[in-house]
Amino acid sequence: MKKLFLFLFLLLISIALFAQKLPRIKILATGGTIAGRGASADRSAYTSGELPIKDLIAAVPGIDKLATITGEQISNVGSQDMTVAIWMKLNQRINDIYKNNEADGVVITHGTDTQEETAYFLSLTVRYDKPVVLTGSMRPATAISADGPKNLYDAVALAASKEAANSGVLLVFSENIFSGRDAVKTNTTHVEAFTSPNTGPIGQIYDGHVVMYESPLRKANKNTPFDITGLTSLPEVAIVELYADAPATALNAYMAAGVKGIVTGGLGNGNLNKVNTAAVESAVKKGIPVVRASRVSSGRVTLLDETDDEKLGTVVSDDLLPQKARILLMLGLTKTKDQKQLQQYFFDY
Incomplete structure (x- = not known):
């Protein structure tokens, strides 16, 4: 009996130590198609921002093996309704997360309409060189072959990787990694919705494996001249x-x-x-x-x-x-x- 108790005790310690070694990833949810719900799985009509972050995480098999994950709901809007106020809230929360050592990486779920703008705003205002990765989906969570779970899995894999550090804010979509500065939405409906017209992707993810081809030179992060701490609005x-x-x-x-x-x-x-x-x-x-x-x-x-x-x-x-x-x-x-x-x-x- 003592041997069994000792075995179980050592097993629990091993599990705890293993869990501690996993990177800590904080997912900040803003809404968008990735959190959308439709009346029918075979129709494109849906309402953005219906699902809470806990449901998005639960829908991704194996994501808990990549990192220790926690989630927060920053907003729950379609990204056509994204605002400067939400940008500033996101920026403040990311800076606080890294200032207080709450996570090793941040992932943001976001609608695709303005995702490229949010990515660029954060690339200019986040004051840390730690990972910040945006992703989303073109199909709602209730659709046939929804692309959100795979994109979220890839985003967590990237944020948990050493390759993401010192690379500026990144955007992941359809297994491609883009610089947040250069990513542009170039298709209204296809799942491969983003490209970088002047530079192309800077890396790719396949089966959770991250390969970076290059590091963006034009990034700000901790050296940014744009400290918006304390500001409540920006010039129109x-x-x-x-x-x-x-x-x-x-x-x-x-x-x-x-x-x-x-x-x-x-x-x-x-x-x-x-x-x-x-x-x-x-x-x-x-x-x-x-x-x-x-x-x-x-x-x-x-x-x-x-x-x-x-x-x-x-x-x-x-x-x-x-x-x-x-x-x-x-x-x-x-x-x-x-x-x-x-x-x-x-x-x-």
Whole structure:
């Protein structure tokens, strides 16, 4: 009897020691399709953000063997309703988790509509070099062949790996690993919804095995200049997309509304037609910084090409699309309105 008791005691100690060796992963849930529920498994209609985080974790076989997992519900919205306020809440919670040594890695479940924007915002504001990984799904949890459980498994595997450290904020989808800065949603319905048009994936995951091909150079993390601690809001920045024969109505309306910055989704190399060039010139004279981005999905907007940025007073977005250029300009405006300094941010981050 004593031998049996000793055996069971040693077995429990071994199990406890093994469990302690597993990385601690905190999953922060924000809602989205991955937490969606539909009326029928064979129909695409569903409601986002219906399932709580505990149900998402329970739906992933073997995830408990990758890490010791805990979950928190930060919000429960479709990502079309993502807000700057939720971004700031996420940022504060991640920084607190690492400051208080609550986890070794963080995974965020998120809708795909604005997932790339959240990833970039966090890549500029999280002040630690520890893993932060975003994922989601294109099919709701109740659908045939739902992709959420596999994506969540892969995200936890990545966050638990040594490869994720010092790599900036990452986004995992359909076994591909993307830099949070460069990931872009490029398909409205397919499960392979994300790409990085200018760089491609930086790694892949297969059967829970992480392979990284490269490490992003343009990442901020602990060296970020954008400390938003204590802020309750960010400067309002608007996006104006151009098209053939576009009037300056939107630009003028945003100026009248008192926005603090404007990003133009220009034509080709971020080009502006004559009436919008005149409106941009007016905005700059009023002290409203303007960033020239492009509606084209790949490539970069270059200084002093068809547009004389020095004369016009504009900043170029480099290779950031308008939705991401807006984020960097919002954060940049918490530090400065100087054209040269803002331009350097776009070249550095």
